[in-house]
Amino acid sequence: MGDRPRLVATDLDGTLLTDDRTISRRTADLLVRLRAEGTPVVLVTGRPIRWLQLVYDQLPEPLPAICANGAVVYDPTTDEVLRADPLAPDLLAEVARRLRAAVPGVSFAVEVADSRQMRHETHYPLRWDADLDAIRAVESPEDLHSVPAVKLLARAGEQDPDVFVEVVAGALQGLAEATHSSYGGLVEISAAGVTKAAGLAWYCDRDGIAARDVLAFGDMPNDVPMLTWAGRAVAVANAHPAVLAIADEVTSANSEDGVATYLAKVFGLDGADPAG
Incomplete structure (x- = not known):
């Protein structure tokens, strides 16, 4: 430069x-x-x-x-x-299936409508959101991955984020990207290459x-x-x-x-x- x-x-x-x-x-x-x-x-x-x-x-x-x-x-x-660049519904479903098998007690939320809205499972802990009108709980796990999502959010209680992201990445094996941006045990999942x-x-x-x-x-x-x-x-x-x-x-x-x-x-x- x-x-x-x-x-x-x-x-x-x-x-x-x-x-x-x-x-x-x-x-x-x-x-x-x-x-x-x-x-x-x-x-x-x-x-x-x-x-x-x-x-x-x-x-x-x-x-x-x-x-x-x-x-x-x-x-x-x-x-x-x-x-x-969203995760397609079938990919979301597969990612969720793998993580439910690998991580006891995992819960999910998804950013949809280009991240203007969020959908979450009822037991997913909401820590902070600027617009509560834009978020809602889904009635079933299938509803969570019924539409494309630009990000899947995963939590499983209090976790060391560096360790948790490695567990998630290992379960996904390149199917999607896993990273984190906080110290609260939240892993953020995007489509592969995103x-x-x-x-x-x-x-x-x-x-x-x-x-x-x-x-x-x-x-x-x-x-x-x-x-x-x-x-x-x-x-x-x-x-x-x-x-x-x-x-x-x-x-x-x-x-x-x-x-x-x-x-x-x-x-x-x-x-x-x-x-x-």
Whole structure:
């Protein structure tokens, strides 16, 4: 990568957002300045579309987003899904069958309608959701995989997420992608080949931007494919060990405006030091 990236891609939770899910004024202003100077900024997140408004409410203007760990590419200015890569119903059914056999007490939820809605089994624990009108319990397991889903969510009580994701991946044996983005024992499952890297690569290819010209930020294992793909990978200091191990550089923590500090230095917007 040259000194000036052609595109900035950043994860949200634990990276761009502080621990209370807010964006600092400094970060918001800096992102606007970058776009005004001609550098696109893309949000690349595990979040569904329905959770993005809480972020957009904190920005002067909405930013394009790659949601659901790469399964959905979203244009907020037109409220249009540019691309979606869901799990087909028959594949969902097979994934669920394998995991029920391998993981005692597993429960599921699915992100449907391009992640604008969620369906869940009655015993699936709901931890947080921004729009309760968009979620509902299903009456039978078959209802869960009756339509395509951009993400399948699996929980089995309190689990070490690193261990649990390995159990899930082993049961699936390449049938689908398994990753995690939190420390609460939630595994996120996408169609085979669907990752943050794949969604971002599609977006960049559409605009003629090569991987080597992308600067990417992240903090959790679901960010590893994107960070590995991008020309420059930056981890925040609070990142998971798997992310710190593959990052080209480390900036300060999300609670200390790590992304903004790094961008300010790279783009010459102030005198902040990007090294954390």
